[in-house]
Amino acid sequence: MDTPDSTSPLLSVRGICKRYGDRVALQDASFDLWPGEVLAVVGESGSGKSTLLNAVAARSAPDAGSVQFRGRDGALQDVFAMTEAQQRLLARTDWGFVHQNAADGLRMDVSAGANVGERLMGLGERHYGRLRSTAADWLQRVEIDPARIDDAPRTFSGGMRQRLQIARNLVTQPRLVFMDEPTSGLDVSVQARLLDMLRQLTRQMQLAAIIVTHDLAVARLLAHRMVVMQRGRVVESGLTDQVLDDPQHPYTQLLVSSVLQP
Known part of the structure; x- marks a missing residue:
């Protein structure tokens, strides 16, 4: 997979730290993300990958470190220097967040169309016909x-709910989407279909994404680069194929070998 070409990172993460009491959840995590690039964050349960995702997405404040995002005007913005209102606007427009459990990212008792249209309404769109037409188009795309379109997500299967959550996030044409174990809990055939769709959409939209996963096959299929986490630290990073085919850190070697064993 070719790495997207750009002169400046879209997102710059430096020295993120997070503690819960005596437990160190994140220690000095740093990385850059480039426009149109998909980055996988991998590691076993408890390695800190979801904590990192939530900190970078400004869903929980880290104890130290910085997250800078390049706006459409080309200027780097310090995400944690923004007001709450500015962060909310960013989350509704240039960013998206796909939860592991789709019910956490959807309004389960309103229609599928309303779930997709709601983010557009947040940007000021009020024309019912356009909202409905755009929602129908995005349902088809996923x-x-x-x-x-008028059915509630609670009537959908798990895979359909996850696809609806993706449509809800992508309808505003964001430039960066955070995904927390998006295929976890789905049947293998449903996972494969969802992954194929995600790969197509990220390419078509030149969409940057950070995907947290414990599944190295997901990382290989979707991600240009990956970072490997152990006990809250980034222990290895690089091009996905290089890391998986020639892991350097003993922990990464252990992860890869455990997948390869029958």
């Missing part, structure tokens, strides 16, 4: 029958 392989949901537009005839189900």
